[in-house]
Amino acid sequence: MINPIYIDQKEILKHYKKPDEHTHKGIQGHALIIGGSYGKIGAVSLSSKACLKTGCGLVTVFIPKCGYTILQTAIPEVMVLTDIQDAIISEITFDVEPQAIGIGPGLGQVVETQNALYQFLKTNRIPLVIDADALNIISKNKKLLALLQPKTIITPHPKELQRLIGKWDSEDEKMSKAVSFSKQYQIIIVMKGAPTRIIDGETVYQNTTGNAALATAGTGDVLTGMISSLLAQSYEPISSAILGVYLHGLTADIALPETGYQSFIASDVIANIGKAFLSLES
Numbered sequence: 001m002i003n004p005i006y007i008d009q010k011e012i013l014k015h016y017k018k019p020d021e022h023t024h025k026g027i028q029g030h031a032l033i034i035g036g037s038y039g040k041i042g043a044v045s046l047s048s049k050a051c052l053k054t055g056c057g058l059v060t061v062f063i064p065k066c067g068y069t070i071l072q073t074a075i076p077e078v079m080v081l082t083d084i085q086d087a088i089i090s091e092i093t094f095d096v097e098p099q100a101i102g103i104g105p106g107l108g109q110v111v112e113t114q115n116a117l118y119q120f121l122k123t124n125r126i127p128l129v130i131d132a133d134a135l136n137i138i139s140k141n142k143k144l145l146a147l148l149q150p151k152t153i154i155t156p157h158p159k160e161l162q163r164l165i166g167k168w169d170s171e172d173e174k175m176s177k178a179v180s181f182s183k184q185y186q187i188i189i190v191m192k193g194a195p196t197r198i199i200d201g202e203t204v205y206q207n208t209t210g211n212a213a214l215a216t217a218g219t220g221d222v223l224t225g226m227i228s229s230l231l232a233q234s235y236e237p238i239s240s241a242i243l244g245v246y247l248h249g250l251t252a253d254i255a256l257p258e259t260g261y262q263s264f265i266a267s268d269v270i271a272n273i274g275k276a277f278l279s280l281e282s
């Protein structure tokens with residue numbers, strides 16, 4: 001197996017940029033989170049709130065109409081654009097100019113949404129994080145992989161990874177398949193798990209934060225929002241992935257003494273992002 005670079009505080013400080021005291025929301029980055037379907041608007045709520053709490057100046061979501069009131073009530077700081085359809089996303093159009101897009105949480109995989117993703121990927125040139133059902137749609141339509149721009153970040157959990165690259169018989173085989181896949185499509189793979197590894201061609205990073213408290217619904221959706229936020233703030237794609245994964249894990253390490261493993265939920269990741277950032281300054 002390729003020797004990984006460990007993502008610890010020392011490595012993180014090579015990537016982390018302190019905020020400029022003269023910054024304002026107009027230059028602090030605008031991220032767009034695209035996702036949601038009937039019954040899974042919560043995934044976009046979590047993702048977009050995490051995105052804001054990771055320092056992005058502006059966050060817009062693009063969701064089916066049924067999520068409009070939910071989103072505006074749950075997170076008044078987030079702006080909302082809606083699809084023409086009520087329960088699913090069928091056509092992705094937006095009149096904002098984000099610096100980064102996160103797509104997939106709660107998206108669903110119906111044919112109309114598959115087509116919408118295809119049309120979107122054909123023309124999109126904005127730095128992109130792809131997660132969850134957007135990855136599952138790509139797995140069902142592998143020709144979509146050719147549409148991805150270099151340095152696109154994908155964030156599969158093990159099952160999503162298997163759908164993309166096929167089964168493996170050992171950790172070594174999984175790694176070599178992931179490295180080949182990353183090289184073939186020039187994409188960054190955030191291989192979520194315990195531990196999470198990040199593959200950028202031949203370079204492998206291994207996270208050192210996080211614990212089993214993260215094994216709960218929505219923590220991956222939160223990670224997508226965090227990485228999209230950093231990407232929108234002009235971090236390089238690889239730095240966005242590294243810093244996002246590290247801070248995400250750190251929130252669980254910080255919260256554990258209070259929540260224990262059992263009562264930690266995805267909202268606790270979001271609630272502890274501030275403390276995770278502060279620990280980089282100490």
Ligand SMILES: NC(=O)C1=CN([C@@H]2O[C@H](COP(=O)(O)OP(=O)(O)OC[C@H]3O[C@@H](n4cnc5c(N)ncnc54)[C@H](O)[C@@H]3O)[C@@H](O)[C@H]2O)[C@@H](O)CC1
Pocket residue numbers: 039040041042043044104105106107108132133136157158159160192193217218219220221
């Ligand atoms: N509140 C919400 O609205 C939520 C919406 N979600 C959305 O629901 C959709 C489906 O996502 P799911 O990930 O639940 O469904 P998937 O079918 O993609 O993945 C679930 C399968 O993957 C396996 N799996 C997951 N993590 C694994 C690991 N670490 N090791 C081995 N196997 C693992 C599970 O055992 C299960 O078989 C996505 O769009 C997702 O964003 C979920 O994120 C949950 C929360």
Ligand SMILES: Nc1ncnc2c1ncn2[C@@H]1O[C@H](COP(=O)(O)OP(=O)(O)O)[C@@H](O)[C@H]1O
Pocket residue numbers: 132157192193194195196210211212213214215216217218219220221222223
């Ligand atoms: N046992 C564990 N130890 C450390 N991290 C974990 C563990 N289980 C899950 N995680 C992390 O939690 C997140 C789960 O993401 P995902 O499966 O996509 O959740 P969801 O789709 O419900 O949002 C990933 O970042 C993963 O690395």
Ligand SMILES: [Mg+2]
Pocket residue numbers: 131132157220221
């Ligand atoms: Mg997920």
